[in-house]
Amino acid sequence: MAQLNAILLLHFTFWPLLCIGLQSQYKSKIKCVFQGDEDTYSFYQGGDVVLGGIFPLHSSPISSYSSFKTKPEPTKYQFFTPRALRWMQTMIFAVREINQRQDLLPNLSLGYHIRDSGDDIPVSVKRSLLLVNGQPERGSGQSCEDIQKQPSPVIVGDAASGVSMAVLRTLGPFKIPLVSYFASCSCLSNKREFPAFMRTMPSDLFQIKALVKLVHYFQWTWVGVIGVESDYARFAIQLFLKESETFNICPAYVHFYPVVLMQDAVEELVNILKSSFATVIVNFSGESELHSILKECRRQNVTHLQWIASEAWATSKALWGNFGDLLKGTLGFAIRRADIPHLGSYLRRVNYSVAQKSQFLSEFWEETFRCQLNASLNTHAHGEEARNWPPCNCSESLDDVYTPYLDVSQLRVSYNVYKAVYLIAHALHDMTTCEPGKGPFQNGTCGSLSQIMPWQVCLLYFMKRTHFTTLGEEVRFDDNGDPIASYDLMNWQRESDGSLQLVRVGFYDASLENEKDLVIDEPAIMWHRGEKVCAPESLCSKSCLPGSRKARQKGKPVCCFDCIPCAEGEINSNDCLTCSKETWPNQAQDQCIPKTLEFLSFQEPLGIILWAFSAFGACATFTVSVVFIRYRKTPVIRGNNIELSFLLLLFLCACFLISLTFIGKPSDWLCQIRYPAFGISFTLCISCILAKTVVVLMAFRATLPGSNVMKWFDPAKQRSSVILCTFVQALICIIWLTTKPPFASYNTKFMSAAIIVECTVGSEVGFWCVLGYIGLLACLCFLMAFLARKLPDNFNEAKFITFSMLIFFAVWITFIPVYVSSRGKYMVAVHVFAILASAFGLLLCIFAPKCYILKSLVLFSSCTKSILVAS
Structure with a gap:
């Protein structure tokens, strides 16, 4: 069904894209006829170069029946994500900041065109095509010059790896660059398949190494591995299982659950969690998929689990309000954070009058204060509850409520968005400073800024070779377009007032030596039992006592074993090792020490x-x-x-x-x-x-x-x-x-x-x-x-x-x-x-x-x- 929807959406949007490809030769002859929806919900500002952006403002689409005899109804969603709105606003803030600078693109103005991807592949593909096409006004007979919104030669997005892959496969033949701020799948590093992809988010390859070393550090050899049915989770879990073999870590189970979780699927998953001896669960998913799982865990009283979060939800405070008792003690690696000056004050500019001017901000206002402002695009998803909301008035203020939108204490994804905008800006700046005749292209050309043609790969060439410094960090990229990996190890701790405190208890730096790349401040960790003393155990079989060896249990992984006493003169290991003739096991029987010399002495x-x-x-x-x-x-x-x-x-x-x-x-x-x-x-x-x-x-x-x-x-x-x-x-x-x-x-x-x-x-x-x-x-x-x-x-x-x-x-x-x-x-x-x-x-x-x-x-x-x- 999703594939059929995508085909129909491509039909309504692909014709305008062909208009762009032909307008240089037949500009005066071709008439663009817009055949899709108006889809006017976006943030837009014109400029010499308009940067596209797609963000998952909504998630968990509500399935509906389509007869394909009538026009499909707009997609409805279960969740509105204030964090994603902050990411959108961060992109706008970065564009405006760059336009005010005199040292970066002094003679070129940037614009932006930002849309909601809905965290859904068909919607993301459609709206990315709208970004690169521009959007003519409704009607026919207009020339392609009379478009209302400028096409974007580059897109910042998307958050999900699977969505980014779909967009790249659609835009790939046209070499339109996609700079992701949150897509971490290692598969996206394949330049043969995705040549126009770059990201400011580290590859999962490094996150997986960090997670495996974290599990090994606490000697958890029997862990549950779960993930949402997506490319991101599949590739991540595949890497995790492969890397775990090096450290003899065994999966108690590997379970994928659908994006749209029905009750039977949730119960099946929670039954697996409850029946297993594994107390440590590594979860690869976004925050939206966790709501149903945690709700069922509470219903079945599954409260003993130690959650290990992927970077997708390692700092998601939205989950804490309803499930703080289940998630306390959670450990996860979060991408590098930064303090972006003046971003907090910029976000607080949203008020009653500003919210009325944008459909996105209107819905945010309604979701935050539970009132009706403009009957926003997704209010009907709340059903009867939304209909009973009172009208909004001018008395609401963001100073009176907590919302993730205003939380600038953990700017991680937002910082990635910020770096993505600056990456494009620096690439454009390098193009403007390129001297004709000394350029990198044929005949020494530098590429045209007046009319950037994606298939000329001018912008993509400069993007791959740029490096810059922002907010004190030197930003560089490897040959795959990936940044140098650096993560903070975050621990979810409960404050005295019950609120969530994300405490940094370690870090992982891929640029350091192999044995020094993971640093953990173990005494600072608060575990899910509310203790700071010792980590929980997650073992299939307890370690053998000194003087015994492991004997694998038939038909089970290497982590499940029986303990068999070692013979005299052997030390315990995976197998009992016989000491040399000159050595003998120590009292702990974990190493061979030199034997004592025995002879008839004058002292005895x-x-x-x-x-x-x-x-x-x-x-x-x-x-x-x-x-x-x-x-x-x-x-x-x-x-x-x-x-x-x-x-x-x-x-x-x-x-x-x-x-x-x-x-x-x-x-x-x-x-x-x-x-x-x-x-x-x-x-x-x-x-x-x-x-x-x-x-x-x-x-x-x-x-x-x-x-x-x-x-x-x-x-x-x-x-x-x-x-x-x-x-x-x-x-x-x-x-x-x-x-x-x-x-x-x-x-x-x-x-x-x-x-x-x-x-x-x-x-x-x-x-x-x-x-x-x-x-x-x-x-x-x-x-x-x-x-x-x-x-x-x-x-x-x-x-x-x-x-x-x-x-x-x-x-x-x-x-x-x-x-x-x-x-x-x-x-x-x-x-x-x-x-x-x-x-x-x-x-x-x-x-x-x-x-x-x-x-x-x-x-x-x-x-x-x-x-x-x-x-």
Whole structure:
């Protein structure tokens, strides 16, 4: 139906346009016959160049039935928009301001021809054609020179992207420039399709980037996206969904609703809003479409939503009066604002007498004061209510009421209109200052100001290349005719008196670096719950706790997931990430940190205890050595092979001290010392015991008649046997150290959060050969002692050696499985414990009885002396 209406309207308006195209050659022959409506509702003032303007003074057309057998009735609308009237007046104000300047177009006067687009494509196309044609007086037989209103070579408008696209497709073949002040669709940047389009409104491409970054900033990953069924909303939502993928933002739903909302469509939309878990709603529409939606939200008690406004309604105060409770806390990006000097006083010039002279102002007056002035073009849209309005009188004053028309606190779209007029003025000024012969066109021409022909693209050429400064802002355009994007982040806050306060809580500047283009003052934001503390949540699934990972739910977007615990050694992310061998998750399990180094340290309790026992054992051995030295001439000492006893005490002390090399942070040289030193020291001890045991046996054999065996076991031979036994162990150690020596290593296999610093034995064969050789000597020693266990009491040292070997075997047989099954510092502690236990066993079993006998002898001797003295 809308397309058919557009075709009929084009039929009534296209013929006059053809008259313009032919009048240069057939000016005297062609007669213009106006076949459409008079449509005299407009603001008009003549001039050397008349600027056209189309503004959505009315919106939401009321559908009516057309039979196409009679002339259609004028379109009726639901809403009159005082803001759009302010935009119209801003254009008039800018034209008059330029005409009063001497530095800009001093010899050229500007005029204006402004019409209402009705925010409707057929009406906008028709009235844009009227602007570029001019309008002859009613009747026929007039020449095209006798037109009443001058044609406009350029149009300022329209607000809606869809309407602008329709107008551009109609006027495009004639290269008539269209400068929009509010059309933001990124599709309009396509110069191949819309070569004559420019705008002072940033492209939606930048607004969408700002909106997506805003949503990402507050970690809203599950948002509802709705928009009116229009080119503007479709392109904007398409860009929003594409850009959201970069930040893992998911749409809970995407819903388009018709421009003319019926009750069933409104209920369907609100049911979607109510049933979804998404609490954040991004809405791409104008203010007129929101009335019905918000009304139904209130009826169904849907009051928990956080609205995110597109720039089309981010500063629309008209919605606050009836729906302030629903819209408080709204966030949205608004285009750059400015204070236009003297515009407020100019707008206030409208009074009762001025309103009577214009149909637009008359309707504004009637809508503002609810009275009848001139029975304006749209009063009948209010039905019975309008018929009951009282007549207007001279007592009404704009000072007594609030109207968006007079609100100059948020001049954003108005500022864009202002810049659009100045853009055209500066382009015309560049044309006037162009020197003939140096112009940009063929043969150096500059273009004609006396008769601007759109198809010569003279004006459009200069418009695309102009830049200027107005109200302190430098206005520039890119290759697509788009200005540099800059937005203010606005927050809808309720004043104490209930009125709306639009608070700037941040900004977005596309000229800044990627990570610095969005700045938000979060503490200044008032949310829809009336709080300034924290932002509301809008998630499909809550974030996983530390130590768990996301697992997508089948058939749902990436924002919907379950949380599955991560395995040990992994940090939580979209997937559990395994830390490297040298790192481990921190306590929050959100990053990998270096592992702690673990080794048997002198500072920890276990290391201190082992160190204390080692020192005690060495001191005890030294004490026994002192006792033996003091009583070396006693029969007890002399009869037990004093030389081997002293050697054994020396080597036992070495065993206690060598255990200290196992405590502390391992290094390569320390590892290469500790194992050979341990093996050789214990070999010396067992060799000495073995020699003592053999001497005991041989001494008994020597008491037999004719025995000459003791000559083979004199002290020199005993020392040689100890050296020989030790030489074999030393040879094993030398081969071990030269082939595959021990070394310090950092073990990450067994401990989770720590790196074990340990001595790796290098050659397993070498290590077990050292232990095996010590075991072999111990077995020989045990066997010899066992054979000598029943010798007379004078040679009863064999019993103690037997006991010491039993303890030695018990320690080291237990040591092997415990050592193999232990890890880290506990493995080292087991090794040290085995060394200390076996050393203490040897010390106690062999030397403690002798010390006890010496003590008894000393007590007996002292008692004997006392008795003798007493007698």
